[in-house]
Amino acid sequence: MNQNILFADIQTWHSDQQAIHFPAQQGGALINCWLPLSWLQQQSECALSTPEAIITTFIEYRFDIEDIAEAMIEDEDFNDNGDIVIK
Template sequence: MNQDILFADIQTWDSGRQAVCFPAQQAGALIRCWVSLIWLEKQAGEVLTDEAAILTAFTSYRFDLEELAESMIEDEDFNQDGEVMID
């Protein structure tokens, strides 16, 4: 795990984007990382219908998500807004 990339223990559900946001920090820069509801549902093997269930699923896969996001950050695989999107 790259210690130059730090993840805060913060996550928020964005119903408009249908994704959970979890921030990362690299060299003082804040990078917004997102995981789609579809990705979480695929991993959980069930439809997630409310915020509590979605955030619980996120917590279950946090370690994997941080590894994926870290790899994407290292590869500079950002969207047009400079964010990481896992879907």
């Protein structure tokens, strides 16, 4: 794990975007990371229908999700807004 990229234990469900937002920090810069609900449902093989179930499942997969986000940050795979969106 790259110690230059830090992830806070913060995650927020955004129903309008059907995605979970979780922040990362690299060299003092805040990076917005997003995980689509579809990705989480595919990985967990569960239909997640409540915010509580979505967040709980995100936490269960947190280390894998952070590994993917970290690799995307290192590869500078940002979208047009400067965010990381896991696909």
